Amino acid sequence: MAHTYEYPRPALTVDCVVFGFDGAGLQVLLIRRGLEPFLGAWALPGGFVHMEEDLEAAARRELEEETGLKGVFLEQLETFGAPGRDPRGRVVSVAYFALVRPDRNPARGDTDASEAAWFPADKLPELAFDHSVILTTALERLRGKIRYQPVGFELLPESFTLTQLQALYEAILGRGLDKRNFRKKLGAFDFVVETQGFAGGSHRPARLHRFDHDKYEALRSKGFLFEL
Incomplete structure (x- = not known):
């Protein structure tokens, strides 16, 4: 018997902050949106979670679809659910951060991303949605994490x-x-x-x-x- 829910259900998305290191500075991988809202704006890779997916599987799928990245270090960051963060309606996003090597992972856009590019972390363009807040949170997490866990080696050559x-x-x-x-x-x-x-x-x-x-x-x- 199907259940009827009394309350409306928000949509669920995943967003991925992808960090890289080019030998001189910290880099962030961004995609240029090929769809509305924010058509043509730079954003974090991500998208809606399918009904049959768990969260990390959705994040990995979106990363591969939009940037070609697969098999990378990935860790859940935080959930972002402020009302009004997405003009399409009530959308909650579970954010992840990834650590990769840019020389092994050249930027390329795919599916609903018209373009992808690496940017210096301290010289980022204006971002769509609340992605600047998500990125700042991810950077704070990374800064704290490298003090007690050697995750930074994911960004270096062998x-x-x-x-x-x-x-x-x-x-x-x-x-x-x-x-x-x-x-x-x-x-x-x-x-x-x-x-x-x-x-x-x-x-x-x-x-x-x-x-x-x-x-x-x-x-x-x-x-x-x-x-x-």
Whole structure:
């Protein structure tokens, strides 16, 4: 027997904040809307949740449909449901944030996104809906998260220099870090491992390092807390 609901039901969407790091600064992937409302405006990738989908599946589907991204680090951020946030009606959005490498994920628009592009996180265009609020919330989450969990390694090449790693943290935190103190703290963690390789292009090439996921997980299972 079908149920009749006394109260109207809002629509449900997902929105995705996609962060990248180009070696110098933090980047955000945006799509240009190909449909009303906000036709032609820049926005976060996202869309409506299908009735048979769970939330993360919907977020991953929208990311792949609108930007081509798949198999990326994805984490639920927060729910945004202010009345009037969407001119189409009462729409609640569950936001996610993703961490990817722009060099491996070139921007491309698809389905209802007429275009996609990477933008510097500190030089963003005006965004549709309440997406500027969602993006600010995601950046605050990322800044807090990298202090206790090494998610930043999702944004780096498989092999990287310590200078690149410090530049990543500075880009996310929005401030400079003392090189000596940063490397001293980093030296206490044996999951940042030296490789046999060196970065090219210098008469004193820098040693390349890699992140050892297995060592980190082994430490974390014993109650280890990552702090930088």
